[in-house]
Amino acid sequence: MPDSLLSASGLTAGYNGVPAIRDLDLEVGPGEVVSILGPNGAGKSTTLSALVGLLPLMGGTVTALGEPVGSKKPHLLARKGVILVPDDRGLFHGLSVRDHLRLSRRKPDAEREKLILKSFPALAALDARKAGLLSGGEQQMLAIGSALLGEPKVLLVDEMSLGLAPKIVQEMLPAIRSLAQAEGVGVVLVEQHVELALGVSDRALVLNHGRVVLSGSAADLLKDRSTLEAAYFGADEFAEDDPEVFAS
């Protein structure tokens, strides 16, 4: 795909020589949102780490913005606009909200900053507070706000909904979708809230035990719920333990 911003083919990666994800293919074009779904331990975060070069590949290839990932140090890839918001949020606890936002922006852009603070009004009021003293949800807002200020070309977000109130999540996911379309950003979302994620995605893949067990357009996946749930849970015995995953 000539337009692809991020592309993986046969991606295999893991820890201590043991693959946690195998043979994964992924394409993300400008303005597209692709979700990676799956139960705990399926390999979602591992996939994100491998896609941005934080984890060396054991097999396959990954290309971001036309260059092979691995040829560049992850922070240089981030500077080019491939930005990961990790599930631990990646903040510096001793730095204030204001400092994070300043350090994240590519260039002074008061309008963009205003727009982002409008999405997260709580942050504006916490301007001087150190990141380590913010609540979990506030830290998540800061991490996402900082990533957006960095003018990403490819944005990868690991569990955006973690710690955020449902109302904020319901506003943020469509806001990220709009940003993707307006600015031609390629977005990869890892989400536990399957229906919310599919609601803002073009395509999705479902991982189970490190393998892609289902992939397709978000609309098709939503249409065939029983196939989606079977792929997601893999074994029926987990299904009843986790009824909230499919709640929107």
Ligand SMILES: Nc1ncnc2c1ncn2[C@@H]1O[C@H](COP(=O)(O)OP(=O)(O)OP(=O)(O)O)[C@@H](O)[C@H]1O
């Ligand atoms: N640093 C590590 N060293 C060894 N094994 C790891 C490491 N990080 C993750 N794993 C293992 O790799 C597998 C995939 O983990 P990963 O964090 O990618 O799953 P996930 O789908 O993101 O899970 P969750 O939804 O619980 O965050 C799991 O079996 C996990 O225990």
